Amino acid sequence: MPVVVGAIVVLLALAAFFVLAARRRGHPSDDIDSFRRQIDALSPEARRQTSERMKPSDGRSTDDDGANGT
Amino acid sequence: MMVPMARDLAIDLGTANTLVYMKGRGIVLNEPSVIALNRQTGEVLATGREAWQMIGRTPGYIVAVRPLRGGAITDFEITERMIRLLLQRVGVSRFTRPKVVICVPSAITEVERRAVTDAARRAGAADANLIEQPMAAAIGADLPIDEPVGNMVIDIGGGTSETAVISLGGIVALEAVRVGSFDIDAAIQNYVRREHGIAIGERTAEEIKVAIGSADPTPDENQAEVRGRDLMTGLPKTVILTPEEVRYAIEDVVSSIVASVIRCLSKAPPELSQDFLVRGMYLVGGGGLLRGLAERIERETEVPVKMSNVPLEAVVLGAGHVIEHYEALKGMFMGARR
Ligand SMILES: Nc1ncnc2c1ncn2[C@@H]1O[C@H](COP(=O)(O)OP(=O)(O)O)[C@@H](O)[C@H]1O
Ligand SMILES: [Mg+2]
Numbered sequence: 001m002p003v004v005v006g007a008i009v010v011l012l013a014l015a016a017f018f019v020l021a022a023r024r025r026g027h028p029s030d031d032i033d034s035f036r037r038q039i040d041a042l043s044p045e046a047r048r049q050t051s052e053r054m055k056p057s058d059g060r061s062t063d064d065d066g067a068n069g070t
Numbered sequence: 071m072m073v074p075m076a077r078d079l080a081i082d083l084g085t086a087n088t089l090v091y092m093k094g095r096g097i098v099l100n101e102p103s104v105i106a107l108n109r110q111t112g113e114v115l116a117t118g119r120e121a122w123q124m125i126g127r128t129p130g131y132i133v134a135v136r137p138l139r140g141g142a143i144t145d146f147e148i149t150e151r152m153i154r155l156l157l158q159r160v161g162v163s164r165f166t167r168p169k170v171v172i173c174v175p176s177a178i179t180e181v182e183r184r185a186v187t188d189a190a191r192r193a194g195a196a197d198a199n200l201i202e203q204p205m206a207a208a209i210g211a212d213l214p215i216d217e218p219v220g221n222m223v224i225d226i227g228g229g230t231s232e233t234a235v236i237s238l239g240g241i242v243a244l245e246a247v248r249v250g251s252f253d254i255d256a257a258i259q260n261y262v263r264r265e266h267g268i269a270i271g272e273r274t275a276e277e278i279k280v281a282i283g284s285a286d287p288t289p290d291e292n293q294a295e296v297r298g299r300d301l302m303t304g305l306p307k308t309v310i311l312t313p314e315e316v317r318y319a320i321e322d323v324v325s326s327i328v329a330s331v332i333r334c335l336s337k338a339p340p341e342l343s344q345d346f347l348v349r350g351m352y353l354v355g356g357g358g359l360l361r362g363l364a365e366r367i368e369r370e371t372e373v374p375v376k377m378s379n380v381p382l383e384a385v386v387l388g389a390g391h392v393i394e395h396y397e398a399l400k401g402m403f404m405g406a407r408r
Binding site for chain 2: 034035037038039040041042043044046047049050051
């Protein structure tokens with residue numbers, strides 16, 4: 001029994017180590033992701049949503065109002 | 071009890087006009103950046119349109135000022151009070167803590183930037199960040215700044231003119247000068263005083279600019295009747311002003327604005343400058359509405375100039391887009407990467 005518990009502890013420690021290592025190495029790809037997200041948020045499709053919200057100028061947009069949290 | 075949550079805000083703190091965009095709503099406030107104070111007690115008597123109507127018409131104890139006039143913060147305390155009042159009016163308090171994105175002239179200093187964000191936080195903002203005005207203008211004018219192409223935007227405001235080249239969501243070249251449409255008003259005031267011997271106020275000068283001012287000869291030009299105070303007799307007097315005279319009066323200001331656009335063009339990397347020939351440059355800001363200005367810039371740079379269809383709102387709409395996509399776009403805040 002103690003052998004099994006020991007093995008589990010060692011495995012957990014190894015797993016934690018790999019997760020941390022992967023995180024550290026994963027940094028550049030995080031940067032790539034956030035750059036992609038930024039560029040996507042500036043795309044014409046993303047901007048169309050903002051400008052569509054502008055059209056009903058009295059502020060009574062039918063569908064997406066309120067969906068954005070109050 | 072539920073605490074009411076204010077919606078996040080985007081603010082265009084312009085030298086002439088202040089606009090506020092509320093997340094999920096659109097533009098909720100649009101008024102002159104003017105504040106009227108009691109000179110003796112320092113009390114705020116009015117803001118916005120009401121204060122604007124007082125310019126040049128106040129008794130001695132009231133002063134109506136534009137705190138951001140020259141694209142710089144001349145009085146931190148007044149600016150802070152203006153920001154507080156502005157946020158209060160759109161429903162911000164210590165209990166509703168929205169995120170706020172503010173556009174300021176790019177020429178303002180580090181200290182001035184901190185003053186603006188601190189004022190917004192003290193007024194109740196949970197977080198306050200700044201973005202460059204030309205960047206917001208480019209987003210609001212719908213330029214394809216997500217692509218690796220040269221996008222050029224010229225924003226001519228009251229106290230500042232900013233030209234920027236933007237590609238892939240970042241500023242490649244920027245030229246900001248503290249010269250703008252207010253200087254055109256001042257040039258008209260000076261000219262009328264010098265050549266016709268009458269004194270006019272800045273609001274009258276602005277009316278003349280909008281009515282008959284131009285940067286290049288245009289078809290169907292009209293004269294204007296101008297009423298002011300005769301400097302010799304002190305009595306009210308009317309004179310006639312021709313469009314040629316106004317063009318002559320404002321020439322120095324116009325040419326320094328055009329020169330700043332040319333300086334920005336010359337800072338752009340060659341790969342991007344060829345894009346301008348095809349895509350053109352986009353003109354935004356109230357000052358850009360001056361008759362013949364787009365034609366004049368086009369003639370001197372040989373690059374096509376296009377007028378944005380939302381010249382006065384482009385900046386706040388761009389900042390509004392950033393507030394709508396806050397998480398994805400927070401890397402664009404001033405100082406985020408540096
Ligand atoms: N039709 C017009 N012709 C010339 N100038 C104009 C016109 N409309 C507005 N302006 C000028 O534009 C300036 C305001 O532009 P704006 O973009 O709101 O400035 P800012 O962004 O600095 O607050 C004012 O000086 C105003 O006189
Ligand atoms: Mg502006």
